[in-house]
Amino acid sequence: MSIISSDISKAVNILKDEELVAIPTETVYGLAGNIYSEKAINTIFETKKRPFFNPLIVHIPSINYLNNIAKDIPEKAMHLATAFWPGPLTLVLKKQPGIPDLITAGKDTVAVRVPNHPVTLELLQSLDFPLAAPSANPFGSISPTTAKHVENYFKEDIKMVLEGGSCKNGIESTIIGFENEIPVVYRLGSISIEAIESVVGKISIKNKKELKPDAPGMLARHYAPTTKTILTTNIPEELNKYIGKRIGILVFNNIIKNDSIKYVITLSKNGDLVEAASNLYSALHELDHQNLDIIIAEKLPDFGLGKSINDRLQRATFSH
Ligand code: TXA
Ligand code: MG
Structure with missing residues (x-):
């Protein structure tokens, strides 16, 4: 039940x-x-x-x-x-x-x-x-x-x-x-x-990435999928490194087409950072359930909520 x-x-x-x-x-x-x-x-x-x-x-x-x-x-x-x-x-x-x-x-x-x-x-x-x-x-x-x-x-x-x-x-x-x-x-x-x-x-x-933080408990690896995840500003370059793997992609608003990609999620087709933030975790949950070898996430513009999203993505990728 x-x-x-x-x-x-x-x-x-x-x-x-x-x-x-x-x-x-x-x-x-x-x-x-x-x-x-x-x-x-x-x-x-x-x-x-x-x-x-x-x-x-x-x-x-x-x-x-x-x-x-x-x-x-x-x-x-x-x-x-x-x-x-x-x-x-x-x-x-x-x-x-x-x-x-x-x-x-x-x-x-x-x-x-x-x-x-x-x-x-x-x-x-x-x-x-x-x-x-x-x-x-x-x-x-x-x-x-x-x-x-x-x-x-x-x-x-x-x-x-x-x-x-x-x-x-x-x-x-x-x-x-x-x-x-x-x-x-x-x-x-x-x-x-x-x-x-x-x-x-x-x-x-003071949004630190400490291993055992004192004040705000901001651990370096956090918010993390179980699938290996990397963060990049250059998706095509990363794709080349994982030829033959089951690749999932998380992008801000780009349309990416490539035969080696198994699964793509776009956070906001209109490039709206507020919408992207609201979709971030469900996108990570969804990608994490596709049996992928790797999730390649695109870094967002580093202002407004883009800064907060990048922070979470960085922690999702740390120490994989
Ligand atoms: O949006 C949210 O804040 C959600 C919803 C459920 O309200 N809650 C949330 O809680 O994110 P949690 O436990 O996942 O994160 C709490 C954060 C931790 O990083 C913790 O270290 C920090 O708050 N924190 C709590 N008390 C603190 C204190 N006295 N000094 C510094 N940081 C503190
Ligand atoms: Mg938490």
């Missing part, structure tokens, strides 16, 4: 029982549990096989709830929250003492956002606790953007996936922290740097 269901009150009951529900958001599906339940939070880490040093994002119903989670909030954080919430922006702020160490990996900061999805907002409003929710995929693999992706990953390991359709934005939230009250980007994501800068002025980017 499928674990996918649209029943919000069922989700409420499971979460109150300290168990997990996968929830839709505008970015990717999350694997959610009560932030105050040690049992639920431990189950999140176990189910995902996620290392405990990688802290979780707290999802709250509205900006009014923020003071329960964070304190000493910088002015620029409030400007960003006002501009982008509900939406794909995560703020890393000083935590309130009541926030469990399990959520924050023992740090004195907490990551928090108000997701922009009607189903999950209704769910959050029906609960008297916030939800910790990392992306609903095994650690290091491609994030899920449909309920079916989640079901394929976890089968009976979780009780329920709350149906919310395909995720509109399709890549994770942009994460912003503050160093001496100055905003710093810890993870590129669904909101472009340009859009963030239009609210708070110039910002710096």
